[in-house]
Structures are given as C-alpha cells and as structure tokens.
Amino acid sequence: MTNKRYLIETWGCQMNEHDSEKISGILRSLGYKEAENRNNADLIIFNTCLVRENAELKVYGNIGELKRLKRKNKDLTVAICGCMMQKKEVRDVIREKYKQVDIIFGTHNIHKLPELLENYRQSDNMLIDVWEDSGEIIEQIPTKRKYDYKAFLNIMYGCNNFCTYCIVPYTRGREKSRNPEEILKEVNRLAKEGFKEITLLGQNVNSYGKTLNSKMTFAELLRKINEVDGIKRIRFMTSHPKDLSDELIYAIRDCENICKHIHLPFQAGSNKILKLMNRKYTKEQYLDLMYKIRQEIPEIAITTDIIVGFPNETEKDFEETLDVVRKSRFDSAFTFLYSVREGTPAAKMENQIPDKVKHERFQKLLDTLHPISYENNKRTIGKTFDVLVEGVSKNDDTMYTGRTGTNKLVHFKANEEFIGKIVNVKINSVKTWSLQGEIVD
Ligand code: SF4
Numbered sequence: 001m002t003n004k005r006y007l008i009e010t011w012g013c014q015m016n017e018h019d020s021e022k023i024s025g026i027l028r029s030l031g032y033k034e035a036e037n038r039n040n041a042d043l044i045i046f047n048t049c050l051v052r053e054n055a056e057l058k059v060y061g062n063i064g065e066l067k068r069l070k071r072k073n074k075d076l077t078v079a080i081c082g083c084m085m086q087k088k089e090v091r092d093v094i095r096e097k098y099k100q101v102d103i104i105f106g107t108h109n110i111h112k113l114p115e116l117l118e119n120y121r122q123s124d125n126m127l128i129d130v131w132e133d134s135g136e137i138i139e140q141i142p143t144k145r146k147y148d149y150k151a152f153l154n155i156m157y158g159c160n161n162f163c164t165y166c167i168v169p170y171t172r173g174r175e176k177s178r179n180p181e182e183i184l185k186e187v188n189r190l191a192k193e194g195f196k197e198i199t200l201l202g203q204n205v206n207s208y209g210k211t212l213n214s215k216m217t218f219a220e221l222l223r224k225i226n227e228v229d230g231i232k233r234i235r236f237m238t239s240h241p242k243d244l245s246d247e248l249i250y251a252i253r254d255c256e257n258i259c260k261h262i263h264l265p266f267q268a269g270s271n272k273i274l275k276l277m278n279r280k281y282t283k284e285q286y287l288d289l290m291y292k293i294r295q296e297i298p299e300i301a302i303t304t305d306i307i308v309g310f311p312n313e314t315e316k317d318f319e320e321t322l323d324v325v326r327k328s329r330f331d332s333a334f335t336f337l338y339s340v341r342e343g344t345p346a347a348k349m350e351n352q353i354p355d356k357v358k359h360e361r362f363q364k365l366l367d368t369l370h371p372i373s374y375e376n377n378k379r380t381i382g383k384t385f386d387v388l389v390e391g392v393s394k395n396d397d398t399m400y401t402g403r404t405g406t407n408k409l410v411h412f413k414a415n416e417e418f419i420g421k422i423v424n425v426k427i428n429s430v431k432t433w434s435l436q437g438e439i440v441d
Contacts, residue, residue: 002031002032003032004031004032004042005033005040005043006024006027006041006044007034007035007038007041008047009046009047009062011049011058012049012050012082012083014152015172015203016049017152018153018154018201020045021144021145023045023081023110024143024144025143025144026110027043027113030114042075042076043076043078044066044069044077044078045079046062046078046079046081046082047081048084049082049083050083050171050341051168056084059080060093063080063098067100078102078103079103079104079113079116080101080104081106083107083167083168085104085105086130086172087170087171095128099126102126103116103127104126104127106130106131107171108130108134109131110138110141112129116129133173133174135174135176137157137178139178139182147420149194149419150196150197150199150233150388151198151199152199153183153190153199153200154200155183155201155218155236156175156176156178156202156204156205157173158173158174159175160175160204161203161242161278162278164277164278164344164349165310165338165344166341167341168203177208179212180209180212180221183221184224184228187225191228194420195231196231196420196422197233197234199237200222200234200235200236202236204243205236205239206218206239209221217245217247217248218248219250222258223254223255226251226257232422233422234257235259235407237263239262239263239264240265241265241279241289242281246292250296253296259406259407260301260405261300261301261302261303261407262301262302264302264303265304266324267279268306268307268310268313268321269283269319269323269324270313270317270318270320271283276311276346276349283320283324286324287327290327301408302328303331303332303333304328304333304334305333305335305336306333306335306336307337308335308361308365309337309353309357310346311338311350311351312349312350313353322365322368325365325368331373331377331406332369332373332433333369335362337358337359337362338358380408380427382426383426384427384440385410386405386422386425387402387403387425388420388422389401389422389423390403390419399411400412400414400419402423402425408434409433410425410434410435411434411435411436411437412438412439424440425439425440426438
C-alpha cells in the first residue's frame with residue numbers, strides 16, 4: 001500500500017467522467033489519497049477527449065505545463081489516458097515531444113493501471129500500453145464516485161453507428177452490452193448506499209442488449225431498474241433516433257422512477273445532410289418520433305444536439321434544421337459548429353463551409369432556440385416540481401441549485417442539509433436556461 005497522492009483531470013463526456021471515477025477507485029484501493037492540486041500530487045493523470053480539436057490542443061498545452069512541475073518534483077509520475085491515446089499519431093507525438101510523460105494507456109485497459117504503475121516503477125522508461133478493442137467487459141472495477149447521491153453507471157460500451165463526423169467508434173470500439181445481472185447488482189448496491197439518482201451511460205443506449213445472448217432490450221432493462229427500491233430517478237444518455245422503439249416510449253411513460261426527459265440528438269434537418277452524416281433516419285422520421293413521444297408523455301422534456309455547417313450544407317439545408325427546431329420545440333440543445341476531425345470520413349469531404357457562414361448560421365440557430373426554451377420554461381410558473389438538491393449555485397452563493405425530473409436547472413433558497421435530498425420547489429420565475437422558485441412542503 002502507498003500513501004502517495006493522485007490528481008485526475010478529465011476532458012470530455014460523461015463516459016470519461018465515469019472512467020475517471022473508476023481510475024480514482026483503483027488508486028484508492030492501492031492506498032493513494034486525492035491531492036488538492038498539481039503541486040502536492042505524486043501522480044497526475046490526464047483523462048483525454050478526442051471529439052473536438054481544441055480539446056486535443058488543450059491537452060498538449062497542459063502536458064507542456066507539467067515539465068516545470070517535474071523539474072521541481074523528480075518523483076512526480078505523469079500518466080495520460082482516454083480517447084486521445086487511442087490514436088497512434090497522438091502517441092507518437094507524445095513519445096517524441098513530451099518526455100515528461102511516464103505512462104500512456106487507453107480506454108480499454110483502465111483496469112490494468114495497478115500493473116502499469118508497478119511496471120513503470122521498475123523500468124523508469126516511458127510505458128505505452130494501449131489496447132485496441134478487446135471485446136471484453138471488465139466488471140467489479142473499484143469506483144470512487146464524485147457524488148454520494150447521484151451516480152453514473154455504464155450499461156454498454158462502444159458504438160457501431162459510424163456517423164461520418166464522429167471519432168468515437170474508432171476510440172471506444174464496437175458496441176457491447178453489460179450483462180443485466182451485473183447492472184442490476186450495481187443498481188441495488190447504489191440504492192443500499194443511499195444513491196437517489198442514476199444515469200445509465202452508453203454511446204447509444206437504445207441498442208442495449210443486441211450483443212447479449214438474452215437479447216434483453218433497453219426498455220426491459222429500464223422496467224427492471226424501475227423496481228429497485230430506493231432509486232427515485234433513472235436517467236439515461238445518449239439515445240439514437242434510429243433505435244428509439246415504441247416499447248421504450250411506453251416504458252418511460254409507465255415507470256414512475258424514469259425521469260421524464262429524453263436527450264435525442266438530431267444533428268441536422270436536411271435529409272441530404274443526414275445521409276452524408278450517415279445518421280440513418282430522415283427529418284420526417286425524427287419529427288414523427290417527436291410527435292409520438294409527446295403524444296404518449298405530454299409532460300416530457302426533450303433536448304438535443306445540433307451541428308451547424310456540416311460539409312455541403314446549403315442555406316436551404318440549414319433552413320431544414322431551423323424547421324425541425326421550430327416544430328420540435330426543444331427544452332434545450334447542445335449546439336456545435338462543425339469542426340474537422342482528422343480520421344473521420346467527413347474530414348475528407350469537399351465543400352467544407354467557411355467559418356463566417358458557420359457563425360452566421362450558428363447565431364440564427366440560437367435566435368431560434370432561445371425563445372422556444374424560454375416559452376417552454378414559462379409554462380412551469382406556478383407549478384411545483386420535485387428537485388434533487390445538488391449544491392450552492394455557481395452564479396449566486398446565496399442560492400442552491402438542483403434539477404427537476406425533466407432535467408431543468410432550478411435555483412432556490414436552501415442550506416447544506418438539503419444536499420442530496422429530493423424536495424418540492426414551486427416555480428416563481430424563469431429564464432431561458434433555468435427556473436427560480438421556493439421550497440414548499
Ligand atoms: S451514435 Fe454517432 S455520434 Fe454518437 S457516438 Fe456513435 S458514431 Fe458518434
């Protein structure tokens with residue numbers, strides 16, 4: 001056992017956040033303690049993201065900064081992992097230019113960290129151990145979660161969709177679903193530990209079960225998790241429209257503990273662009289889904305992802321995107337300017353859109369989205385929602401925040417004792433992205 005200190009810095013999505021919780025759990029099982037900052041850490045781990053170029057550049061910048069720290073602390077160990085390390089070109093750059101890095105590992109061999117640390121301690125040379133997809137799912141990895149009332153939980157890994165702008169299938173491998181028994185064991189353990197909310201993670205949770213012998217569907221899994229005593233809120237991300245079944249809509253409708261919120265990326269409105277993105281659905285099919293979901297679950301909140309400026313996108317194509325936004329009336333959306341990602345098919349496409357045009361369209365998109373989000377929020381005034389209290393508001397330390405089941409951010413007066421509790425909040429006023437209210441009995 002060691003009494004050294006570790007620090008993990010994480011870039012990217014919830015999948016990476018949860019991987020960092022596993023790395024933290026593994027290190028604590030070896031006796032490590034968490035460091036406050038880089039200066040008093042004996043081991044610094046960067047868990048990297050490859051989805052956007054600027055994320056990659058930020059990581060190189062941060063690795064550069066560690067050179068100074070290593071000069072001050074000769075015993076400092078630096079390890080880099082995550083999606084960026086799955087790319088050979090990146091590993092070669094680090095091997096050549098960033099000698100201050102000691103260990104490089106990937107997204108498929110996090111569980112090997114104890115061995116890697118030991119091998120590095122004995123060799124003292126830069127250790128690079130990155131696995132291509134092993135197809136195997138490693139269970140029972142010690143996990144130190146960031147919160148003690150809400151938890152991320154993987155139900156599957158990898159993606160088979162190969163959207164032409166996305167690097168994930170190349171860094172996270174082929175789709176594989178965890179055994180439902182293992183998932184339910186983990187959910188029951190979390191419930192016993194007092195967790196109230198769980199978020200089921202997968203690149204495309206709707207295709208859960210396809211690699212299982214039992215062929216259990218995502219809807220069936222949700223219904224089983226809904227029966228676990230103690231778990232009051234079940235969230236999941238991310239859903240792919242092509243695999244969103246009626247069965248899943250009915251499960252969300254019928255199950256009390258499944259949050260009435262679905263994140264359903266549509267990315268673009270034009271069928272020409274959807275084809276070039278290899279999204280495997282049409283504008284009409286997406287709108288039919290919107291209509292069906294709202295028909296069955298009128299109180300549901302729907303959020304999405306939208307990419308502006310994909311190669312070959314004309315003004316007419318972009319108008320189709322705005323048309324989907326107007327008709328779908330999203331509660332909120334993650335909006336992205338298309339950025340070239342080396343290694344993806346879209347990076348090689350002709351007719352890349354000039355930045356000026358991308359920014360003009362991006363502004364038009366925000367000008368269309370914001371009033372709709374605000375109108376949707378206005379309909380909550382005077383109503384009372386159950387809210388899981390998460391902590392002090394980032395913008396106003398006299399207020400606390402939490403989220404409704406529909407995933408809306410709420411600000412209200414409270415104190416520390418409320419953190420992790422589900423309270424009733426009556427909404428008095430709203431903004432585009434948040435609600436404000438007071439706790440009521
Ligand atoms: S569904 Fe498409 S965008 Fe999502 S992770 Fe898979 S390839 Fe990427």
